[in-house]
Structures are given as C-alpha cells and as structure tokens.
Amino acid sequence: MIQVIGQWLPYLMQGAWVTVKITLLSGVVAMLFAMLSGLGKLSSLTPVRWLASGYIELFRAASLLVLLFWVYFALPIAGLELSKTWSAVLAIGLNIGAYGGEIVRSAIQAIPKGQYEASIALNLSPLTRMRSVILPQAIVRMLPPMGNLWIEMLKATSLVYFITMADLTYEAMILRNNYYTDTPIIFGLLLLIYYVLASCIAAPVKWLERKLTAWR
Amino acid sequence: MEYRGVTKSFGDLEVIKGIDLRLHAGEKLAFIGPSGSGKTTLGRMLMTLEQPTTGTLTIDNEPIWQMKDKRGNWKAANEAHLRSIREKVGMVFQHFNLFPHLTVERNVTLALTSVLNLSKEEAIGRAESMLEKVGLLDKLRNYPSQLSGGQKQRVAIARALVMRPKVVVFDEVTSALDPELVGEVLAVIKEIAKEGETAMMLITHEMDFAREVADRVIFGAEGLIVEEGTPEDIFERPQSERLRTFLSRL
Amino acid sequence: MWSWDYAMDVSVILLRALPAALLAAACGFVIASTVGLLIAALIRSRFASVRRVASSVAHFIRSTPLLVQLFFLYYSLPMLVPVSMTAFWTGAIGLGLHYSTYMSEVYRSGIDALPKGQWEAATALNLSKRRTWFSIVLPQAIPPVLPIMGNYLIVIFKETPTLSAITYVELLLRAKNEASVTYRVFEPFTIVGIIFIVCSLMMSLLVARLEKRWGRRPSA
Numbered sequence: 203m204i205q206v207i208g209q210w211l212p213y214l215m216q217g218a219w220v221t222v223k224i225t226l227l228s229g230v231v232a233m234l235f236a237m238l239s240g241l242g243k244l245s246s247l248t249p250v251r252w253l254a255s256g257y258i259e260l261f262r263a264a265s266l267l268v269l270l271f272w273v274y275f276a277l278p279i280a281g282l283e284l285s286k287t288w289s290a291v292l293a294i295g296l297n298i299g300a301y302g303g304e305i306v307r308s309a310i311q312a313i314p315k316g317q318y319e320a321s322i323a324l325n326l327s328p329l330t331r332m333r334s335v336i337l338p339q340a341i342v343r344m345l346p347p348m349g350n351l352w353i354e355m356l357k358a359t360s361l362v363y364f365i366t367m368a369d370l371t372y373e374a375m376i377l378r379n380n381y382y383t384d385t386p387i388i389f390g391l392l393l394l395i396y397y398v399l400a401s402c403i404a405a406p407v408k409w410l411e412r413k414l415t416a417w418r
Numbered sequence: 419m420e421y422r423g424v425t426k427s428f429g430d431l432e433v434i435k436g437i438d439l440r441l442h443a444g445e446k447l448a449f450i451g452p453s454g455s456g457k458t459t460l461g462r463m464l465m466t467l468e469q470p471t472t473g474t475l476t477i478d479n480e481p482i483w484q485m486k487d488k489r490g491n492w493k494a495a496n497e498a499h500l501r502s503i504r505e506k507v508g509m510v511f512q513h514f515n516l517f518p519h520l521t522v523e524r525n526v527t528l529a530l531t532s533v534l535n536l537s538k539e540e541a542i543g544r545a546e547s548m549l550e551k552v553g554l555l556d557k558l559r560n561y562p563s564q565l566s567g568g569q570k571q572r573v574a575i576a577r578a579l580v581m582r583p584k585v586v587v588f589d590e591v592t593s594a595l596d597p598e599l600v601g602e603v604l605a606v607i608k609e610i611a612k613e614g615e616t617a618m619m620l621i622t623h624e625m626d627f628a629r630e631v632a633d634r635v636i637f638g639a640e641g642l643i644v645e646e647g648t649p650e651d652i653f654e655r656p657q658s659e660r661l662r663t664f665l666s667r668l
Numbered sequence: 669m670w671s672w673d674y675a676m677d678v679s680v681i682l683l684r685a686l687p688a689a690l691l692a693a694a695c696g697f698v699i700a701s702t703v704g705l706l707i708a709a710l711i712r713s714r715f716a717s718v719r720r721v722a723s724s725v726a727h728f729i730r731s732t733p734l735l736v737q738l739f740f741l742y743y744s745l746p747m748l749v750p751v752s753m754t755a756f757w758t759g760a761i762g763l764g765l766h767y768s769t770y771m772s773e774v775y776r777s778g779i780d781a782l783p784k785g786q787w788e789a790a791t792a793l794n795l796s797k798r799r800t801w802f803s804i805v806l807p808q809a810i811p812p813v814l815p816i817m818g819n820y821l822i823v824i825f826k827e828t829p830t831l832s833a834i835t836y837v838e839l840l841l842r843a844k845n846e847a848s849v850t851y852r853v854f855e856p857f858t859i860v861g862i863i864f865i866v867c868s869l870m871m872s873l874l875v876a877r878l879e880k881r882w883g884r885r886p887s888a
Binding site: 314316317319320321322323324325326327328330334335338339342416417418 | 465497501505508513516520529532533561562563574577578
C-alpha cells in the first residue's frame with residue numbers, strides 16, 4: 203500500500219503545486235480588489251462608492267463556478283481569450299475579492315470614532331490618518347476573517363478541475379482512473395492534503411495576528 | 419478666538435442656541451454647567467470636529483468654516499483651510515483617544531514628523547521634554563494599554579501640547595478617570611497653565627480646579643451662556659438662580 | 669455573437685432546470701440546519717472528548733473542498749458501505765454536511781449571545797437538559813440568527829452548480845448539455861450567470877426584510 207501511495211505522490215505533488223499557485227495568484231487579485239472596493243465603499247465621492255458597492259453586490263451574488271465557466275468558455279466568443287490559469291485567477295480573485303471588500307469595509311468602520319477625531323485634532327493629513335492611524339488598527343481586525351477567506355479561496359481552486367486544469371483534484375481523478383479499486387484511499391488522501399494546505403494558511407495568519415497585536 | 423451668534427442643531431435638537439464669546443491669547447477659560455448644556459459641542463466646533471449650524475467662529479480674525487476664493491468671495495472652507503486652522507488648535511479628549519497601536523513616544527511624535535515635518539531626532543527631543551513635563555519620561559516605550567487612565571490622559575495632554583497650539587480644548591478630561599487618578603492629571607494641567615503661553619478652554623466638572631486655574635469662568639445651560647465672570651464672581655457671588663442651584667447641588 | 673432568438677429559446681430550457689437547483693439547495697439547507705444544530709450542541713457537551721471530536725470533524729469538513737467531498741460521497745462511499753445514493757441525494761447530503769459546519773457557528777453565535785442568567789434560571793427551576801434547550805435556549809437563540817441562516821441558503825444555492833460534477837442536472841449542466849448540442853456557449857452560460865445573480869439578489873432582498881422584522885442581529 204505504502205508503495206502504491208509512493209507512486210501517486212509525485213502526481214499529487216504536481217497537482218498541489220498548481221493548486222498553491224492558483225491560490226496565491228487569485229489571492230493577490232482578491233486582496234487588491236478587496237482593498238479597492240472596501241475603501242471605495244467608504245469614499246466620500248458618490249461615483250466611487252457606487253462602483254465599489256456595485257462590484258461587491260454583483261460578484262457576491264454570482265455563482266463562482268458559473269463565473270469560471272463564463273470567463274473560460276463564453277468570454278473568448280466575445281473576443282477575450284484567456285489561458286486556463288488566468289481564467290481561474292480572474293474568476294476566483296474577483297469573486298473572493300468581493301467578500302474581502304466587505305471585510306475591509308467593516309474592519310475600517312469598526313475603528314472607534316475617537317481615533318478619527320484624535321487624528322484630526324493632531325492635524326494629520328487624510329492620507330496619514332489612513333496610513334498611520336486607521337489602517338494599522340483595521341488590518342488587525344481584518345486578519346481573522348481574511349484568514350478564513352484564504353481558506354475559502356484554497357477550497358474554491360478545486361473548481362478549476364471543471365476547466366481541466368491539472369490541479370490537485372484533477373490529478374486525483376486521473377489516478378482514480380488508473381487505480382479504480384483504490385478510489386476511497388485516493389479521495390481520503392486528497393481530503394487530507396487539502397486539510398494540510400488549509401492548516402498551512404491558518405498557522406501564519408495566527409502568527410501574524412499575535413505579532414501585530416503586541417500592543418493589546 | 420471668537421464665537422459670533424453660533425448655534426448648532428443635531429436634527430431637530432438645538433444644542434447651542436446662540437453663543438457670543440471671545441477668548442484672548444493665553445487666556446484660561448473654564449466652562450461649567452450641567453451635562454447637556456452644549457459645552458462639549460462648543461469645544462468640538464473650535465477643533466473643527468463639528469460645524470456650526472449658523473454663526474461664525476474665527477481664530478485670529480480668520481473664519482474657521484469659510485475662506486476667500488481667488489476673487490475674494492466667501493466660500494465653504496476646504497480641507498487645506500481647515501488644516502491651516504488646526505495648526506492653531508489642539509484638543510484633549512474625555513476618553514484619551516490615544517493610538518493603541520503606537521508607543522507613547524510615537525503617539526507624541528507622529529504629528530511632529532508627519533505634520534510639522536520635523537526630523538526624527540528633533541521630534542523625539544521635543545516629545546521627551548514634553549513627556550518629562552507630564553512626568554512620563556520612563557514610559558516612552560510602553561503602549562497605551564500598559565498605562566493607567568491617568569497616565570494615558572497625561573500622554574494625551576503631552577501629545578496635544580507638543581504641537582504648540584495657540585489654544586487647547588480640554589474636554590472633560592477627568593470624567594472618565596477613577597477618582598484617585600484625577601489629581602495627577604489636574605496637577606499637570608495646572609503646571610502647564612502656569613507657563614501661560616497657551617490659551618485653554620477647560621470644559622470641566624471640577625469646580626475647585628476651575629476656580630484655581632481659570633482667569634474667567636462661564637456658566638452655560640441649555641445651549642446658552644447664563645453667567646460669566648471671574649472665578650470669584652461665579653463661585654462667591656452667583657447672580658442667577660440657575661447658577662446658585664447648580665452650585666448648591668455639587 | 670449574441671442571438672436573441674436563441675437566447676429566448678435557451679432561457680426557457682434553462683429556467684426549467686431552476687426547480688432542480690432550488691430543490692437541491694432547499695434539501696441541503698434543511699440538512700445543514702439540522703446537522704449544524706447537532707454539531708453546535710455537541711460542541712457544548714459536558715464531555716471533553718465529545719467536544720474535541722465534534723469540533724475536529726467540523727473543522728476538517730470546513731477546511732476541505734465541497735467538490736472533493738462530493739466525489740468521496742458519490743464514488744467511494746458505495747465501495748466502503750453497501751449503500752448507493754442518487755446524484756440528487758448525494759448532492760443534497762454533501763451540501764448539507766459541508767454547510768452544517770458553517771451553520772453550527774451561526775447557532776453558536778446565537779447561543780453565546782444569550783445572557784448567562786438564562787441558563788442559570790433554567791438550572792434554578794430544575795429544568796431538564798432537553799427542556800432547557802428546547803424551551804429556553806433555542807427559542808431565544810434562533811430568531812436573531814435567522815437572517816444569517818438565510819444568507820447561507822443563498823450561499824448553498826450558489827454552490828449547486830458544483831453538483832454537476834456528480835452528474836446532477838441543475839442549471840450549469842443543463843447549459844453545458846445545450847451548448848454541446850448547439851455549439852453555442854455564449855448565450856447559455858451568460859443566461860445561467862444572470863439567473864444566479866437575479867435569484868441571489870432577490871433572495872437577499874427577502875433576507876433583508878426578514879432581518880428588519882427580527883431586528884437584532886448578532887455578528888456571525
């Protein structure tokens with residue numbers, strides 16, 4: 203048995219690398235859109251606010267898998283052909299980014315009013331107010347929900363199986379074709395690997411949280 | 419600094435019903451009165467945290483909420499104008515509002531480096547001498563959460579005064595403190611008041627303190643100034659029935 | 669690239685698949701609500717071992733993808749135990765189990781929001797455990813979290829396309845089948861996307877109204 207698993211591992215590792223890559227790339231897109239839309243929703247400019255809440259509402263209402271299909275299969279008809287990787291990164295990043303936008307907004311809104319007032323009283327510029335006073339405190343509040351969001355993102359990458367990207371899930375399905383009788387073990391192993399990957403996200407988030415809250 | 423015909427409403431509620439008031443350079447003005455009399459709102463208006471509904475507020479004859487455009491017409495103040503006003507005003511809050519994620523030193527130097535563009539060394543030097551004045555030089559590296567309420571408020575006082583504003587609003591700075599910590603904060607304010615350069619607007623419930631520090635005391639109730647005069651006038655020879663009732667209830 | 673005639677035809681076909689998606693979501697939601705409550709109760713058990721096992725299992729389910737769980741249930745469970753489920757029931761149970769772990773957190777937030785005095789009063793009245801839960805705790809803990817539960821119904825609905833992986837014909841698989849016959853992909857996939865967005869927005873409007881009626885909302 204051990205030997206057979208040893209034969210599987212190289213394939214699974216290859217798939218895991220694709221999964222990790224998609225997670226990280228989508229993560230960058232998602233965090234960028236989360237910041238932009240979260241801050242945009244609090245902007246004093248009405249059009250910016252509308253744009254940000256329009257994005258958040260639309261992409262939270264969309265079904266991720268359908269979005270992925272649309273980006274990969276339908277968008278090329280409209281003239282925009284993206285590689286599998288970029289289709290996946292764009293669909294997952296935009297979808298998760300909308301949830302992240304709400305996290306950013308609520309973390310910033312949770313900063314007590316007194317902090318704004320004190321920074322006005324000290325005559326800090328709006329930029330310094332945000333950068334030195336509000337964001338450092340808001341980021342600490344964002345960390346736990348953002349950590350969970352990254353785990354959601356990791357799980358969401360399994361959907362790239364549908365557009366035949368050779369991620370962890372896809373590799374496991376191919377193994378299953380070759381080792382049909384071992385199906386339960388393959389899927390069990392697959393679940394375990396995802397669990398380990400999720401723990402790899404949770405641990406540094408916990409560490410960062412402790413580090414950033416030294417002042418509490 | 420001058421308030422002329424200032425009123426302020428929050429929705430249907432009129433909290434300031436018409437105030438005319440002058441504060442001279444270096445003057446220490448104490449504001450007393452029952453809660454809900456609009457004292458805090460007056461201070462917050464000076465700090466540009468609230469905009470008066472009607473009337474004008476000026477500092478050095480310059481309106482806070484209006485400015486002249488290129489052609490010399492009055493228009494609503496923009497952020498740049500407000501920021502030039504805020505250079506002259508500082509505020510100490512009831513609930514300290516220290517920045518919890520910054521050390522004591524950084525709390526005090528933040529505005530020095532980012533607003534006044536002082537070098538790090540200069541800023542730290544000024545912060546240290548200010549913190550020495552409030553007796554907290556040994557807490558430089560601590561975070562606010564490691565300080566007592568009285569120490570926090572003393573840091574907040576240092577943070578406001580280090581900017582060398584012309585006037586500082588002290589908004590019920592001892593109301594959120596345990597009784598045994600009130601003394602240390604008041605002592606620091608008295609000390610600074612003696613130096614005399616900075617004008618102070620002391621919104622307070624501490625009558626003995628008002629009497630000792632203030633040049634002039636104002637008694638306000640329900641959004642109006644009821645009585646004003648020297649501490650002796652107000653505390654020894656109250657004229658109005660309201661003030662007498664207020665003082666007798668303490 | 670866009671043909672209105674075809675779009676109309678395919679809309680009708682796709683909307684006929686909507687009940688299948690809604691049914692799977694509804695069954696998944698009922699299972700998630702029930703199992704979630706069970707998990708929430710187990711996590712408050714008197715026995716440390718029960719608490720530990722319940723929260724580890726919930727944590728494991730929460731940390732792994734629904735898609736893989738569906739594959740496990742559909743393809744390998746029949747090889748381990750002598751049961752075989754239809755794609756529909758595998759999908760509903762998969763959705764239900766996966767989201768039960770989220771639902772247990774929702775219940776927990778509702779239960780935690782209950783003042784300690786309520787438990788103490790129940791003890792003082794010498795109520796049984798069962799009586800305490802069903803007469804005192806749940807009637808107070810659930811109404812405030814109903815809107816959050818409603819939001820999870822929407823989340824579950826949006827996850828139903830994943831069931832296409834185990835051959836359950838819902839909206840996405842229907843669109844895929846259509847596309848493979850007509851060789852037109854733009855209209856079917858766009859319309860499926862729009863159907864999901866419209867349905868989710870309508871459901872969230874309903875939840876928002878529910879929220880207004882129930883007022884208070886503790887954070888999840």
